[in-house]
Amino acid sequence: MGREITEQDFTADAYDEFNHRIHDQLDQLNKVMTQPDFDTGELYIGAELEIYLMDAQQQVSPVNLELLSLLDDNQFQAELNKYNIELNLQAVKAKGKPFSKLTQEIITKFVHLNTEAAKLGARPVAIGILPTLQEQHLSNDYMTNLGRYKLLARELSKLRGAPFHIKIDGDEPINFHTSQVCAEGANTSFQVHLMTAKDKFADIFNAAQLTLPMSLAIAANSGVFLGNCAWDETRIALFKQSTDNRIPDNNNWREPARVTFGHGWVRKGAWELFSETVNLYQPIMPELFEAKTLKPGENPELAELDFHMGTTWPWNRPIYSPAGKGHIRIEFRALPAGPSALDMAANAAFTIGMAVGLAPRIEQYLSRIPFQFAHYNFYRAAKNGLDATILWPQNYQNKPVEVPIRSIIEDMLLVANDGLTSLGVDREERDKYLTIIKQRLAANITGGSWAKQTLKHLRNTLSNDKACEKMLAMYYQNQLSGLPLSEWEQCWR
Numbered sequence: 001m002g003r004e005i006t007e008q009d010f011t012a013d014a015y016d017e018f019n020h021r022i023h024d025q026l027d028q029l030n031k032v033m034t035q036p037d038f039d040t041g042e043l044y045i046g047a048e049l050e051i052y053l054m055d056a057q058q059q060v061s062p063v064n065l066e067l068l069s070l071l072d073d074n075q076f077q078a079e080l081n082k083y084n085i086e087l088n089l090q091a092v093k094a095k096g097k098p099f100s101k102l103t104q105e106i107i108t109k110f111v112h113l114n115t116e117a118a119k120l121g122a123r124p125v126a127i128g129i130l131p132t133l134q135e136q137h138l139s140n141d142y143m144t145n146l147g148r149y150k151l152l153a154r155e156l157s158k159l160r161g162a163p164f165h166i167k168i169d170g171d172e173p174i175n176f177h178t179s180q181v182c183a184e185g186a187n188t189s190f191q192v193h194l195m196t197a198k199d200k201f202a203d204i205f206n207a208a209q210l211t212l213p214m215s216l217a218i219a220a221n222s223g224v225f226l227g228n229c230a231w232d233e234t235r236i237a238l239f240k241q242s243t244d245n246r247i248p249d250n251n252n253w254r255e256p257a258r259v260t261f262g263h264g265w266v267r268k269g270a271w272e273l274f275s276e277t278v279n280l281y282q283p284i285m286p287e288l289f290e291a292k293t294l295k296p297g298e299n300p301e302l303a304e305l306d307f308h309m310g311t312t313w314p315w316n317r318p319i320y321s322p323a324g325k326g327h328i329r330i331e332f333r334a335l336p337a338g339p340s341a342l343d344m345a346a347n348a349a350f351t352i353g354m355a356v357g358l359a360p361r362i363e364q365y366l367s368r369i370p371f372q373f374a375h376y377n378f379y380r381a382a383k384n385g386l387d388a389t390i391l392w393p394q395n396y397q398n399k400p401v402e403v404p405i406r407s408i409i410e411d412m413l414l415v416a417n418d419g420l421t422s423l424g425v426d427r428e429e430r431d432k433y434l435t436i437i438k439q440r441l442a443a444n445i446t447g448g449s450w451a452k453q454t455l456k457h458l459r460n461t462l463s464n465d466k467a468c469e470k471m472l473a474m475y476y477q478n479q480l481s482g483l484p485l486s487e488w489e490q491c492w493r
Contacts, residue, residue, distance in 0.1 A: 005148050005287050018286030018304055022278050025305040030271050032299055032326055033198055039327040043195045043423065045098045046091035046329075047348060049106065050188035050337055051113075052130045053083045053122045058472040060130065060137050061122040064144060070116040075109065078144045080152075081185030083137070085124075087113075094195070095424035099345040099433050106341040107482070125476050126344070128222030128235050128336030129186050131451060131468045135176065135226060138183045148285075152311070153181040155284040168237045170230035170383065171452065183242035186225070187235040188337040192348045193319065195329045200359065201318070202266040205273075205330055207362045208316050208355035209262060210374055212334055213381035213390055214409045215354065218437055219347040220385040221336040221447030224455055224471075227464050232385030232448030235336055236378075239313065256280055259313045261375045265366055270318040270328045274305065281312050299326040315378070330355070339447040339475070342484045346436035349420060353434070354412050357419025368393040373400060381405060385446050409441055439486040447485055451475065457492035 032038060053061040062082030077086045087109055092101040113124045143149055163177040196204050220232035231237060240259040256263065258281060266272060289303035299322035306320065315334040321327050332355075335347050358365070369391065377390035386409075389402040413434055420430045440446065451471060458467035478488045 005151065005285070008147075008151070010286050014286040014288060015283060017288060018283050018308075021288070021304040022283070022308050025300070025302040026271075026275055026278050028300055029274060029302060029305065029320060032322075033269075033271060033328070035326075037325050039195070039198050039325065041325055041327065043094040043197075044091040044193075045094050045102070045195075045348070045352065046193040047089045047102055047344075048189075048191045048193075049087045049089065049126060049344070050079055050190075051085050051087060051124045051126055052188055052337075053085065053117065054125055054130065054132070054472070054476075055121055055123070058132050058469045058476070060133065060142070061120070062142055063120045063122050066120055067117055067122065070119060071113065073109075073112070076113070078146055079185065079188075080144060080149050081137075081142050081182055082144050083130075083142065084185055084188060091193070097426055097429045099349045099425075099429060102348065103341045103345040106344065110341070123476065125472075125479060126188070126190075126338035127472075127475065128188060128220075128233065128338065128447070129225050129238070131224035131227070131455070131472050131475075132465075133186055133226060135178075138178060138180065138186060140180045140182055142185075143180075143182050151285050156181050159284065164242055166238065166241050168225070168230050168234060168241075170228070170234070172228040172230065174225060174228050174230055178242075181242065184239060186242075187222070187239045189235070189333060190335045190337050190344045190347065192332040192335060192351060193329045194332070194352050194355070195327050196270075198269060198328060201270045201328060201330075202268055203359040203362045204355050205266050205270070205316065205318070206366065207358040208330060208332065208351075209265070209371075210362070210365060210369065211351075211354040211358060211412060211415075212261075212315065212332075213374075213377040213388070214405065214412050215332070215347065215351040216334055216378065217381040217385050217388055217405045218350065218409055218440060218446060219335050219343075220382070220449070221338045221451075223446075223448030223451040224468065227468050229452040229455060231383045232446055232452075233336060233382040234448075236315075236334070236382035258311070259315075261315055261378050262371070264371045270320075273318045274309065274320070277309055277312050278305070281308075283308055284311050298322070336447070338479065339450075339485045339488075340479055340482060342433075342436055342482065343440075343447075346433040346440075346484070349425075349430070349433035350413075350416050350437045352423075353416030353419035353425075353430075355419065356422055357415040357417070358412075359419075365393055368397055369400075377405075385448055386441070386444060406441065406444075409437075413438060436484050436486070439484065443486045445485060445488075445490070450485065450488065450490070453490070453492045 055061045060083035092098045168174040222234040373391045388405040
C-alpha cells in the first residue's frame, strides 16, 4: 500500500486482468524461490514506525503532508490519517548490535522530526492509540489527501455495504458504528522485519505465531480509546473491526477477515501464504503496473502480487523482495508504537529472539497446541496483557491447561536469548535489551496498563477529558526522557 496510485473507477476488465496477473505471478514467485542462490545473502532486520502528531493541548494535529514537505526526507511517509506519519528505518545486519542501531536511528530521526514539527505547532508521539482521540477524528475529513487512501476507503466501504461496527469490551466498553475507514488510522504500530532463509521459514513463522501472545502481552501500549479504558492492546480489536468488509449472510460460512491471525500452521514454506492470500481474498483495487524489463540475473518485481498482499493485514506476514539475490522476510505487524525507543527495540529483540529460538523445537509444540488455541491466546493477550492466562503445552499433557502468561514470558526470555545468539547478536546487546523486558515484567507494567492506571488516578481530581490530556502530557514527557517504561513514575502508587 506504499505505492502511489490515482483515484479512479476500476472496470470489470481491470479486475479480470489483475486476477490473472496475481495468479501468474504466484507461479513466478514459486520459480524464483527455488533458484539455488535465492536468499543466500546476510540476514538483516528492519522496521517501520507509525507516529501520531498532536498539538500543545494533546489533541490531534492533522498536518502530515505539510510536515513531510518540511522534513524533505524520504524515510518519512504519509499514513492514512492526516495526523499520522511513518518512519521507515534503515535495515541493519542481524549480527552484532542491530537493536542498538535501530534505537539510535529512532532517536536521531525524532530529533529532526521534533524540530520540523515544532514549526507547525505539532509534536510527534509514538503510542498505539492516542488517548485524546475523539470520534470526529475518525471521519474522512481527517483522511490524508492521497489517491491510495481514498480508493482503499471507497472499495472497503463498497464491499461492506453497511457501516462498520466497532464493539470492544473491556474495563469501559466501546460501541459505535461508522461508515468510514479512518477508524483504522487510529492504530499505530512498530512493524519489525526479519529476513529468513527459505528452508527455515516455516519453522520460524510457526514459532512467531505461537509466541506472538507473549510479545503482545509485554509490549501492549494501546490501553485508552476515545477516552475509555479498553483492552491493554486495543489496536488488535479496532484494526480488525475497522476494516472488516464482511457482512453476515445466509450462507453457512463467512469469508475470512482481511485482518487476521491466520488460517493454520504453515506446512512447508512461505509460498503457501502468498497462495493463500491470492486464493482466499478478492482483489479490492486492481491497479495494473507497467512491467519492468529485467536485466540478466534480476528477479521480477511481481508488482500486482505485492500490491494485493498489501490489501490484507495478517498480524505476521511474508514479504518478498526482488533486491539482490532476492529474499523472503517475516513482517511482525502486531507490536504497537512506543513507549520509548529502548522499549520498542527491546520488543523487537524479544519477538525475533523467541521466533528464531523456538523454531528448532517447534514440531514438539504443534501437535500439542492446535492453531485455534494459538488464536485464542493471541486475543487473550491483547485484551488482558500481563494479566492474561493462555493455553500452553505441558509435560505429560492429556488436556489443554491455562497458565498465567507472565510465567511463559519468563521462560521465553531464555528462548529469546538462544534465538538472538543463533543470529549472531552480541552478548552485551542481548543482555541489554532482554533486561528491559525482564524489568518491565518485574514491575508488572506495560504501556497499556500504565495509561489506564494513570488515567483512573487522574480522574479523581479531573474530568475525563482533562485527565486524558494530563495523562498524555505525562506520557509524552516520559517518552522524551528516553527512559524505558519500567522506570516511569507510577503516580497511582
